[in-house]
Every structure is written in C-alpha cells, then in structure tokens.
Amino acid sequence: MSMFNIFNVSGSAASAQSQRLNVVASNLANADTVAGPDGQAYKARQVVFQTQLMGEMGAAGVQVSTITEDQTQGRKVHDPKHPAADADGYVTYSNVNPVEEMVNMISASRSYQNNVEVMNTAKSLLLKTLQMGQ
Amino acid sequence: MLNRLTDTLDFQGQALTLRSERQRLLASNIANADTPGYIARDINFAQALKEATGAQGGATLNTSQAGHIAAATGARAEPNLLYATASQTNLDRNSVDMDRERANFADNSVKYEATLRFINGNVRTMLDAIKGQ
Numbered sequence: 001m002s003m004f005n006i007f008n009v010s011g012s013a014a015s016a017q018s019q020r021l022n023v024v025a026s027n028l029a030n031a032d033t034v035a036g037p038d039g040q041a042y043k044a045r046q047v048v049f050q051t052q053l054m055g056e057m058g059a060a061g062v063q064v065s066t067i068t069e070d071q072t073q074g075r076k077v078h079d080p081k082h083p084a085a086d087a088d089g090y091v092t093y094s095n096v097n098p099v100e101e102m103v104n105m106i107s108a109s110r111s112y113q114n115n116v117e118v119m120n121t122a123k124s125l126l127l128k129t130l131q132m133g134q
Numbered sequence: 135m136l137n138r139l140t141d142t143l144d145f146q147g148q149a150l151t152l153r154s155e156r157q158r159l160l161a162s163n164i165a166n167a168d169t170p171g172y173i174a175r176d177i178n179f180a181q182a183l184k185e186a187t188g189a190q191g192g193a194t195l196n197t198s199q200a201g202h203i204a205a206a207t208g209a210r211a212e213p214n215l216l217y218a219t220a221s222q223t224n225l226d227r228n229s230v231d232m233d234r235e236r237a238n239f240a241d242n243s244v245k246y247e248a249t250l251r252f253i254n255g256n257v258r259t260m261l262d263a264i265k266g267q
Contacts, residue, residue, distance in 0.1 A: 013165030017168075049170065060162040062165050115164065125246055132253060
C-alpha cells in the first residue's frame with residue numbers, strides 16, 4: 001500500500017521543520033548574548049535540509065544534513081565599563097538578525113502545518129480505503 | 135463467468151493505485167518545499183492510466199523467439215515520473231510551487247475518494263445482483 005509511505009515522508013519533513021524551529025528559537029534566545037559556551041560571541045545557526053529517499057518510487061522525505069554557523073562578524077558596541085569589553089572598549093554581541101529569524105520562524109511553522117495537513121488527508125483517505133466494499 | 139463480474143473493478147483498481155502513487159509524489163513535493171535543489175515530480179495521470187489498463191501501448195515486450203514470455207495482461211511498468219518546472223525562479227533551485235502542489239493534492243484526494251465510491255457502488259450493485267432481491 002503505497003499511501004502508508006506518506007506518513008514517513010510528511011513525518012520526516014515535520015521533524016526537520018521542528019528542528020529548524022528549534023534552531024530559530026535558540027538564535028532568538030541568544031540575540032542579545034555577549035558570550036556563548038566557548039567564550040566567543042554566539043553565532044547564528046542554520047539548518048541545511050537534504051532530500052532523503054524513502055525506498056518506493058518517488059517517495060522523498062527530508063532530513064537535516066548539517067547545522068551551519070554564520071561566520072559574519074557580530075555587532076560591536078562601545079561600552080568600556082562592560083565586563084566583556086575588549087582592550088578598545090568594544091563588546092561583541094551575537095550576529096543574530098532577529099528579523100531574519102522571525103521570517104524563518106513563520107516559514108517553518110507554515111511548512112510544518114502543511115505537512116500535518118497532508119498527513120490528515122492521507123489518514124482520512126486510508127480510513128475510507130479500509131472500509132472499501134462494505 | 136466470475137471474472138466478468140470483477141472485470142469492471144480492474145479498471146477502478148488500477149485508477150486507485152495510480153491515484154495513491156500520485157498522492158505520495160505530491161506529499162513528497164510538499165515535504166521538500168524547503169529543500170535546496172529539489173525538483174518537483176509528478177505523473178501524467180491520464181497517460182499512466184491508459185498505459186496501465188492497456189488502452190494505449192506503453193512498454194510492450196517483444197516476443198521474437200520461441201522461448202520468450204509475453205507480458206501478462208494487466209502488468210504495468212512504473213508510471214513515467216515527470217519534472218515540474220518552476221513557475222518562478224528560485225535562488226536555491228527548488229522548483230516546488232506550493233500553491234500548485236496544494237491544489238493538486240486537494241484535487242487528487244477528491245478524485246481518490248471518487249474512485250473509492252465508484253468501487254463501493256460497483257460492489258454493492260454486484261452484491262444486489264447476486265442476492266436477487
């Protein structure tokens with residue numbers, strides 16, 4: 001039954017999108033942090049999606065292949081009294097762009113909803129198929 | 135005699151299988167809406183159904199030697215997967231048009247259900263004929 005594979009396909013996409021949402025959440029949470037766990041300023045993260053073949057003809061799911069870090073220079077603010085200030089009195093904040101992250105968040109949640117709706121449609125069709133001939 | 139009763143079901147059965155295969159393709163397209171480099175796939179349903187029901191020759195097996203085996207009736211190859219072109223160019227070379235895919239998905243699910251109802255109606259008619267009431 002080829003339609004059962006839809007749950008694998010849409011399920012993998014929903015899990016990839018929720019991972020993307022997770023990354024967006026940690027970026028937004030760290031938008032104003034000065035130092036990350038390694039002592040350096042936090043760098044914005046991005047997930048990279050990749051098609052994952054699901055065996056049967058044409059069935060293509062999604063997986064997260066890597067999570068990349070944005071290497072651009074973080075925002076510098078002159079604040080000599082700050083404990084994390086460098087020799088010139090500049091504090092390096094994270095390079096998170098909140099506007100970009102908000103757009104990313106909306107896109108991820110819409111894609112997630114799309115996949116859930118696909119699963120609901122497939123489920124109702126399959127339930128009707130199970131009652132075939134009755 | 136009995137196969138005459140179920141011959142009409144064969145066509146609907148093929149249609150239902152193809153509809154479910156198309157449904158899976160469309161679900162894959164929607165799932166990969168954000169994957170860079172993904173090219174949307176689809177099948178030409180009318181063409182695939184014609185090939186599956188033998189109304190128009192798709193791939194046929196040549197039997198030129200005595201030992202060759204002819205393809206069984208109703209045997210079908212996998213339908214040709216086509217590539218959907220992007221309606222708008224995209225920086226990440228993804229050709230999924232979400233509006234088109236959603237519309238196709240809704241269309242396909244309605245037609246899947248229609249085929250199911252045809253099958254159910256057919257079965258009911260035959261059962262009524264058998265019961266003779």
